[in-house]
Amino acid sequence: MTTDTPDFGWPLPVVGEPPARPDPALLDRFATISAATACAILHKLGIRRTWIEGPEPLTAVPHTVGVARTLLLLPQREDIVSGASQEYVERHSALWRVFDDVAPADFLVVQANAARRSGCLGEILVASFRNQGGTGIVVDGRVRDTPRLKVSQVPIWCTGSTPHYASQDELFPWGYHVPVQVGGVLVLPGDIIVADDDGVVVVPARLADTVATQAAEHEEWEAFSRDRIRAGGRLRDYYPLTETTRREFEASRDGLHREP
Structure with missing residues (x-):
């Protein structure tokens, strides 16, 4: 165990500009708009890929709306990160940093490349997210601590569970506030996320009104x-x-x- 800041050999984490916050009144207008309706309207506007395919509700979920806060996980490479002792190294990574300034109504969107052996998030991180006002989480990959996550009061869409922590096997938390591809959909920081039992739909920020x-x-x-x-x-x-x-x-x- 070490608390020293690791030398990644690359400037990590990669951090984009924090997205502009939408008017809360705009988010309120999505409170009664289903994911299916949002998807249909975007299709009529010529935006075809808006449904995040793959992640499903971890448990019964309410209709949830939020502002995309993105987290990017990429494959490990041993000269930069190898998985060894990474549970402690993670605290210096994008995985911890993305939670530092969560704002109310943030919806965490995690690119995990459909990995089956990386538990991108667990009980403690989700509890922190909830306490800061986060509204929901979608991961195109696995989570851990699922019995506790199911009662966490944070709606979660994911592809399943694993006992692994985030960087134990395939991936490493590389960047945040950056564009991500989740379930075949491009998500930009600040996009509006509309989610329910039908799935998760991405509404481009500039088309939200x-x-x-x-x-x-x-x-x-x-x-x-x-x-x-x-x-x-x-x-x-x-x-x-x-x-x-x-x-x-x-x-x-x-x-x-x-x-x-």
Whole structure:
């Protein structure tokens, strides 16, 4: 065991610029927007790869929204990091540093390259993340301490569990506040993450306002259609709306939003 700062032979960790924080009111607008709706709206806007494929909920999860805080794990190379005594070396790595200044509503996004032998996060780090106001975590890899993580009150999406710590076998925490590829999707620091039981969707930060606006209307007309179909309406009339039923929808909105 050592507390000395290791000589990695490379300037580690690699640290990008902290992302700009979105207006909290913008995040609030995503509170009722499902991952499926966000994904559909982005598809209409021409953004095709937004669903993080692979990670699944560790346990039942609530609808969760946050700001992407990224962590990059890369393969070990023995002249830089070898795995030996790395559990202590990790405290000088991006894995510890990414937790130093977690802000409320941060959503940790971890690139782990679908590795099966690296437990990227465990109970203690997740507890720290929760205490600082973090909202959720997605890892395209494994976690450890799963019995405790399941009751941690932090929604987690991952590909499974392992008893290994993060750098015990394949990977090493290389950088944070950097672009990452997670489940086939590019995630930039500051992107908006929308997640639920359907999965995790990445909303590009610069499109967030547009997505929130269009998604809110989409959710509204789907609720209208759902009610009409439950009341006996024909599927082909209400899903999607026809010109006639859209006028019916607009009339119902006008009545709902009209001042008393």
